[in-house]
Amino acid sequence: MSAPLWTSAEIEQATGGRASEPFEVLSVTFDSREVEPGSLFVAMPGTVADGHQFVTKAFAAGAAGAIVSRHVDGPHVLVEDTAAALTALALAARNRVDATILGVTGSVGKTSTKEALAAALERRHRGKVHRSVKSYNNHTGVPLSLARMPRDTVFGVFEMGMNHANEIRQLTALVGPHIALITAIAPAHIENLGSMEAIADAKAEIFEGLQPGGTAILPNDTPHRDRLLRAARRHAAQIVTFGIGDADVTAVHAVRAENGGSLVTARLLDSELTYNIAQPGEHWVSNSLAVLACVEAAGADLAAAGLALGDMGGLKGRGERLRIPLEGGEALLIDESYNANPASMAATLKNLAAEPVQGRRIAVLGTMRELGEHSDEAHAGLAPHILAANVEQLILVGDETRPLEDALAGRISISRVGTAEDATDRLLGTIRAGDAVLVKASNGVGLARLVERVAGGAATCST
Template sequence: APQARRGAVTGSVGKTSVTRAVEAGLRRAGKAHASVKSYNNHIGVPLTLARMPRDTERAVFEVGMNHADEITPLSKFIRPHAVAITTVGPVHLENFAEGEIGVAKAKAEIFDGLEPGGVAVLNADNQWFDLLKAQAEKVGAAVRSFGRDGTSARLLDFVVEGAGATVVAELDGEAVSFPIRQTGVHWGPNSLCVLLMLEALGVDRATALAALAEFAPIEGRGAEQTVAVEGGAFTLVDESYNANPVSMQAALATLGARKVKGRRIVALTDMLELGPDSPRFHAQLAEPIAQADIDLVFCAGPLMMSLWNALPEMRRGGYADAAPELAEKIVAAVEPNDVVMVKGSNGSRAGAIAAALSALGRREQV
C-alpha cells in the first residue's frame, strides 16, 4: 500500500481545533486517520500511530508539550510531510527558564522529523515567525505563511454573522471568501492554517472549503447553546476546556464583536502554568475586558483575584475562591438575552460553571 501522507499540528493555542478541522477535510478526501481527543504527548502520539490502518491515505496528528525536547522524538515518530504551528504564546512558561523564546524553540522541534521536501505552515502574525521560519528553512522545508501578514494565505476580513462567519482572504494572490461555522476571531487565521495544511496533504480546495463550511465548534472550545430560563433564554458560550493569555484575549475580543440584546457576561477561572508572572497576566485582562465592553465579570480562584482587584466596581459581578461556589452566584445573576462566556483552565474547573449554567435549561423543562 502507498504510504499515508502525514501532517502534524502544534501551537500554544488552537492545536486541537485545527487538528480536528484538518481531519474533517482529510475524511472528505479519502481514507483518513487522526488523533482522538487531545492525544498529543509521548503516550498519545505513538498510540495514534499504532492504531493507523494500513490503507490510510492521509493522517493528521496533534503534538503538544510542556517542556523542551518533548516534541523532537514525537516528530521523528510521525515523520510528517507537513507541519503547522498555529501560534506561540506565553503558555507552560513555568518550565522555560528563558521565557517565551524557549516555548518558540520547543515548538520548532516539530521540524525535526519532517520528511525531505516537506511543508511548514506558519503564523505570519506571530512575533516568533522569523525565528520559526529560519528553523524550518534550516531543514529544507517549504514555508507557507498565513494571517494578516501572510504571503500564502492573507487574511483580509472576518465578518461574524449569527452563528458563523465569513472569512475574506487571498490564497496565493487569488481572492476567496468562504463561510465557517465559528464566531471566534481566532478562526480567521485558524481557517487559513487549515486550508494550507490540507493543500500540503493533497486535498483539493473545494473539498477543504466544504469541510470548513460544516466544521462545528468542539465542546468546551467555543460551542454555544441557548438555555431557557424564566422569561426567555440566554446564550452560553462554553470555552471552559482551557485558557491562557492568548486564547483569553481572543475569546474576549470575540464576545466584544458580537451584537447582543442583553448583557455580555464572563465567568473566568485561573489560567494555570504561567510561572512567576502569573498574577500580572491575570490583571492585564482588565484591558481587553474594557475594550470588549463586557458588562459583568465573575472570577474564581487565587490568581483571578489579581484581575478582580484590577476591575472597576461597575464590572464586578462576583468573586469566589473556587469555581463551584462561583457557579451559584452566576446562576443567580443571569437574565434572558444575556450572553455568558465561561473560560478558564481545565485544572481550575471552569467546566463546573458551564455545567451549572447548562443545567438551568433542563430545570426549566422539568
C-alpha cells in the same frame, strides 16, 4: 466484518512480544473505560494505578486481546515494557501506511485547528482520514493515536503538545510528518520554559521530524516569525507562512457573516478561495488560513475544505455554544472551559464583545495556569480586554485572579470565588434570559463541571 486493525502476529512482530494465542483487534486503548468489543487493551504502568489491575475488567467489556508485561488470563501479547510496546506499535502503524501525515502544534488553537483540518480532508476522503482524538498530544497520547491508525489511511492528522523543551522533538520523530504546522506562539507553559523565545524554539522542534521534501507552515503574525523561519529552513523543503501582511496564505477580505462566523476571501499560493467559517472570531480566520495552507500543501481539495469550514461546529470546551432555557427565553453559554492563556483569553473576550445580545455580557473566568512569575501581570493584563468586551458581570475563580480583580476594582461588578462549584452557584443566581455568558479557564480549574450543570439539557447552537 471490518478488517482487523491488528493481528496478534503483527503485534508480536512490532513489539518483540509473545502471543498467548492468535487473535485480532479492531481498536486500541489504555483506558479500560473505553474498551469496546474487539479492543486491544494496553496495560500501561501508571503513577496512581497499574493498568494490569484493569485487565479482567477490559476482557469483561469485550476486549479481544491485551498487551501485558506479566501473565494474565485471556488472549494477550507478553512484553517486557508495555509503554515501550505501545510506542513500537505506533511506529509500526506509521511505517505501514501510504498516507500523507500532518503534524499540528502551537500555543493556542492546535486542537481546534487539528479538528478543522481533519474535517476539511474528510470532506473528500470519507473514512480515510485518521486523527488524534480529544487532546491526545503527549508522550502516551501520540503513540496511542498512531497505533489506532488504520492501514488504509489516506491522511493522518496528529496533534503534538508539550510542557517542556525536547518533548515535541520526541513526538515528531515518531509521527514523521510530511507537513508540520505551528498555529501560534503565546505564553502558555512559560512557567516551565522561561521565555517566549524558548516557547518558540520548543514548538519549532516539530520541524525536525519532517520527511524529506516536507513542508513547514508557520504563523506570519508573531514577533517570533523569523525565529521559526530559521528553524524551519534547517529541515523543510518548502516553507509557507499564513496570516496578514506579506504572508504566503492571507485573507484579502474578511467580514463578520450573518450567522456570527466570517466570510473570507483567501489568497493561497496558487489560487484564491471564498468561503464561510461557521465559528465566530478573528482567531478562527487565522485557524482557517492555517487549515487551507495545509490542505494546499497536501494537494487535497480546497473547495471541499472551504465547505467543511462552513459546517464546522463548536467543540466541547473549545467554543461550543449552548442555548440555556430560562424563564422568559434563553441565554447563550459559550463553553471555553478546556484551556486558557493570555492570548486565547483576549481572543475569546473580543469574540464576546461582537456577540449581539439582548441582555448582559457575563464572563466566568478562572485561573490561567503554568505562567509562573508572569502570572500576576498576565491576569491583570486581561482588564482592558474585559472592559472592551463590555462585560457587565464578572465571576472570577481562584486566588490567582486577584490581580485582575484589583485592576478592575470599582469599574464593573465582580464576584471572586474559590471553586467551580461556587462559581456555578453564583452564575445560576444571576443569569437571565438574553444574557451571553463566556466560561473560560485552564482545564484544571474544573469549569467544565459548571458548564455541565448550567447547561443540563441545553441545545447546541448551529452557529
